[in-house]
Amino acid sequence: MSSLPPYASTGQRVWHYSYLAICAAIFFFLIFPIIVILPLSFNAENFFTFTPAMLALDPEGYSLKHYYDFFTNPDWQQALKNSVMIAPVATILATSFGTLAAIGLSQSHVPYKPAIMAVLISPMIVPLIISAAGMYFFYSRIGLQGTYWGVVMAHAALGTPFVIITVTATLVGFDRSLVRAAANLGANPVTTFFKIQMPLIVPGVVSGALFAFITSFDEVVVVLFLGSAAQKTLPWQMFTGLREQISPTILAVASLMVAISIVLLTILELLRRRSERLRGLSPG
Amino acid sequence: MKLKTAILATSAIAMMSGTAVAKDMTIVSWGGAYQSSQKKAYAEPYAADHSDINIIWDESSNEAVAKLRAMNEAGNITWDLVDVVASDAIRLCDEGLALEIDPDEDLAAAPDGTSAADDFGDLLVSECFIPQIVYSTTFGYRSDIEAWNGKEPETVCDVFDTETFPGKRSLEKRPINNMEWALLCDGVAKDEVYDVLETEEGQERAFAKLDTIKDDVIWWSAGAETPQLLADKEVVIGSTYNGRLFSLIEEQDQPVKMLWDAQVFDLDGWIIPAGLPEDRLAAVKDFVKFATDTQRLADQAKYISYGPARASSAPLVGKHADLGIEMAPHMPTDPANAKNTFLYNYEWWADYRDDLDAKFQAWLSQ
């Protein structure tokens, strides 16, 4: 697909290039809304609008004030702090439980596997509004509503399916003969796990952890219901910002988050390459 | 029995720890400019004399009734003071979720000695409600629409006149206010609106009137939407809270003007959740007494254009803190603005809200 053979007919050429054009258009569709927010985050006005000054590329139309607002406004800083307090803990919970369970699920004999899998995946499948409502009523009843641990546990539950899926995926590609070879060479199961299995599933664990992290870091519906002021996260602050007072500070935050996402994605890609090197697949 | 033990235990701890440790007080409000006006006018001066109180702000007033009900079910009240609109205060009071207050005991008298009950007067619409401000839901329109040929809307019925004033309108996505305006513009006298709206025919009449502009309406559900839509020229005229329009016109300097005709007055104020332990209750009562005195309510008007709920505060309303303009002419209660106002009937809506809401949603989705 990557290139046309020299003998391609004109029709094939036309088709090939129009196909590439279509793909380019779709990539544009994917990325354009994210590009659009970048200039708007430098808007000198307090609205989500391209002002005439901005379109004329007048420096007057641009300002860093929304970034300044984000870094100086205690509300935003508190929200950032809360997000940073909640997401990693939820990630650690989700990743440790999820990795163990994924290893368990990949064993050859698991009773009731489909039922267990259905329960474990359900947080990803059940509509968020239903999860949020259910947790809201239930956590209120047991006194977890409006507490730090309530939000952390809810976010951990929402993040686990991603860990399960990614770790199971690395285990599916896992070559069992490696374990047998290790056993043959005299390694006990624990050594085998740490020396053979662990290095191979680490990329799966890390990418699962990143998914779990982003699930918590970007989650707004559940935290809106379950949290109280003391757990106000960045997405919550953005949501109230959108509802109560539309301010491009949200866009400044978003632009920063996009930058962080790019960094994280690059890390993921590097890890993936490492994993493939370890498995002996050529990085292509 | 448990309750009293708990109270004793907490007060004992409070006594032991003395005033060295600041006590948290969670105040729930609406966020945005309104909450920041409360911070500046009430919380900051209060904090100056009360270093032992640490105020935490929560922006959940929109979900206050639901959350208070859930907290009550769980028996764990984490809020100390909640800012709600009057209709929610009535609901909370009815359900026993808000504490009944005695205005003369719990609220400060006016400087001239008028009792709090008289100073607030009719605005004490519920036994649990401590009014702060009078706000109104009214219209703002863009003043630079060429298609209007220099005409400007003068009455609320111009909203329904898409011939003279073409362009999109924004209205709130709920029946309250819209149904009343529709009937008023369909020729129903102001004092008969609710009688007419109670009948099937009256409701059909209101919907029929709204049908005439349905295709031109963008429906909003959060107060920030209409100002954004007006600033974007997405709509030419739209309803929202008057304070939002003030900020759009005066602070953001947008070409928008106020249409005060048939503005619907509503109240906003505090309630204290029922079931607070005694030490927290005492702390919050102290704060409320301070925050709703004559001067504090007048001060709030420096930051936002909502009318203070006390009669004695009105003469003290001064200039805007940053812009330096007189605030009085921007108040919904100013005589020039309040020539034609509409009073929102809380009781009536408490009954008909569910029913009309279902009909309204069905109408919207047709």
Add this chain to the structure above:
Amino acid sequence: MSETADQLLTTKDGKPLKAALAKALRRDKLRALALIAPLLIFVLLTFVAPIVDMLFRSVENDIVSETLPRTVIELQDWDAESGVVPGDATYNALHYDLMIAAEKKKHTQLGTRLNYEETGISSAFRKTGRRVDDFGEGYTDQFVALNEAWEAPATWVDLLASPDWVKSQATWAAGDQKATAEPSFVINDTARKALPQTSEIYGAFARTIQVEDQDSPTEEEPWNAVYSALYEDLTANPAAADAFSGANEALLSEAAAAVATFTPVDIKALFVKADKDWGEPSIWQTIKTFAPAYTSGYFLNSVDAQLTADGVQMKPEDERIYLFLFGRTLMLSMAITISCLLLGYPIAFLLAHLPLRTSNLLMILVLLPFWTSLLVRTSAWKVLLQQQGVINDFLVWIGVISDAGRLVMINNQTGTIIAMTHILLPFMILPLFSVMKTISPNYVRAAKSLGATNWTAFWRVYFPQSVPGIGAGAVLAFILSIGYYITPELVGGTSGIFISNRIAYHISSSLNWGLAAALGTMLLAAVMILFLVYDRIVGIDNVKLG
């Protein structure tokens, strides 16, 4: 079995191989379960339990029978079809129930609950609750006029309290009153038998003031309703005084003799005066219909039907909305899924056939939106799609449309479909990509070498092999889309909102939690069915994310 043991295969240590294998298998299973257990328990507790708990709310309805126990019993014998209001006994029962409920502030909750079923009940309860403590005043005045002792709290305690309670109350009163609460009030057996209604209402009064106001029955004059109950007890049983002795007997015989001459209070008239609805059968029908502790009412509401005295009926035309919304949610989700597929397939195909390094770089373009805050992406679409927005401005600038003819692309279904497609597209691309990666290029090459055109080779050979990916991506996108809430709320206007938006509305604004739970259950059921379909197509353990 034992006789044939020597013929079985055995392990080295002599155990039957079958048993050894079974044991090993069991150990394997246990080890697997032990690894899974922490997460399973965690998810069951933090996630599944809350959802089951919420589903329970959709049928729970004990508020009516708990708040109005006496009325509900009285109404059992009333014929709802009769077209006349129930008898005076029911009004009396409601008087007592409402009196207690009003003191506990439960009556307006009940009013709100019943108002979901019939408009106007809310205010009937609220208005009546405000006046109900005066209903028995006529009797209070007549008893007190007869003998001032009836005004004294001590008279009542002496008459009705159990001697044990009097003793423990005295001990409590002598000690540190703040350390513990007053002992809970107990009625004596004599009174319970001779004056059943009075005992019951007074007992309710005593416990209510103890719990709600931390007051003592020894210091508070009883509610008017207690006098009203005493009047009825004495009218029904003039010999009640005989069961008592001493001062109580004298007091009661005096009262028993006098009640015949009392002016009766018309409780029913007082109810009708408080709210005219009490004079209509319909309010009673509603109470009777919703008296059972479990109700199908919320589920009926969620499919635009309602439970009435005549059975299940569809709601009036102008109030039907939920079936329509369910339908629209499904239709829009389908449209979103299809557009995801149309946009996702070419991209996944491209990514699967590019060299790994290039495809991974392009994959970042797919994952970046996936990881950008949902709120931000939705707001970005607002900026792009609105009438004065970027796209319209551009189209006007290049002259495709006129300034007056700007396209309406937001606050309607188009807006929802575009924004949601953007949000769900990665969920379509990722499973498609992982399936396409596994399709061997040899089949297509073989087809081509056998003379197939490019199109035939793709359509007849490649495409069928990618169908599992399509199935996986489509079901995933569809499941996620029917539960969406925030995006339709922000860009959907009125024609692009989903059933989830109504669920959120009923949770946080209308507070009709039962209906929210019923709607949620229906939505959940739909998702579960799709989930099973998904399981059939791809197997749950084959979901892949990049």
